[in-house]
Amino acid sequence: MTFPPAYQRAAAFTTPRTVLRPLRQWHGAQDGATPRPLPGDCFSALICDCVLQVSRHNTTNAAQPPRMARIVERNVAALLEERQNEEKALTFSERVAERITRFAGSMRFVVVHVFLYGIWIVVNLPFLPAWIPKFDPTFVVLAMFASVESIFLSTFILITQNRMMKLAERRADLNLQISLLAEHEVTRLIQMTSAICKRLGLQEGAMADLPELAKDVRPEEVLSTLQKHEQRLEDNDGPSEQK
Numbered sequence: 001m002t003f004p005p006a007y008q009r010a011a012a013f014t015t016p017r018t019v020l021r022p023l024r025q026w027h028g029a030q031d032g033a034t035p036r037p038l039p040g041d042c043f044s045a046l047i048c049d050c051v052l053q054v055s056r057h058n059t060t061n062a063a064q065p066p067r068m069a070r071i072v073e074r075n076v077a078a079l080l081e082e083r084q085n086e087e088k089a090l091t092f093s094e095r096v097a098e099r100i101t102r103f104a105g106s107m108r109f110v111v112v113h114v115f116l117y118g119i120w121i122v123v124n125l126p127f128l129p130a131w132i133p134k135f136d137p138t139f140v141v142l143a144m145f146a147s148v149e150s151i152f153l154s155t156f157i158l159i160t161q162n163r164m165m166k167l168a169e170r171r172a173d174l175n176l177q178i179s180l181l182a183e184h185e186v187t188r189l190i191q192m193t194s195a196i197c198k199r200l201g202l203q204e205g206a207m208a209d210l211p212e213l214a215k216d217v218r219p220e221e222v223l224s225t226l227q228k229h230e231q232r233l234e235d236n237d238g239p240s241e242q243k
Helices: 005-011 016-027 040-062 067-088 092-104 107-123 140-200 219-242
Strands: none
Touching: 092 107, 092 140, 107 140
16 A cells, blocks of 8 residues: 555654554544444554644644754753852852952953053153142052052952852862763663563674663773872872873
8 A cells, every 4th residue: 555655754654643643533443432333444444543633733743843842941040040040149248259250351451550550650741740649659658559459359350269169169069970870861861672572582783881881880990990090190100290
């Protein structure tokens, strides 16, 4: 039996639910009605009806936005809300340090300092007329002012950097937990696939590392392995540096 091309394309997306719905309608099994036998000559009409409903269902869902976009929007909204809560939980000193650091890293800070230091230097130049008062002819006060300013700016920057390091550590822990969860899920999928292959009597293929992939990875073992390799590299670099 040959179906039209439109039915053949829609049949590729056929699911058991979409096939059973017209089948129940054809038999009259809904609402407790007595089922009617399905005529043999109407089988092709039933298949065409199923495929047509699948095609309409896919056309309706194609106009809807993908579900992944909703998940991404929800995750972005949750992250923004978490960031706002973190900013609200800042202390007064952290807020002051954050604002000063933000201003020190902007072009306005550069423009203000170029203007102030430029006027300071120009006014105290030795070849200017005598009627211009020179309050710092040796520029000692300017150097002291710049040194004190650099001390306070470095302190504010370190305070902000410490807070950012804490946030980075939390996000790194979050990424680690998500990676471990993904690894655990992939391991379970490999185990389930292997069980299905054994149940159906299928060969899994020549993969020597498949049994190892089906085992859970322990983070402490990975860390110990990394430490061993790092120690080995340091031991190998030590004699080469001495030479």
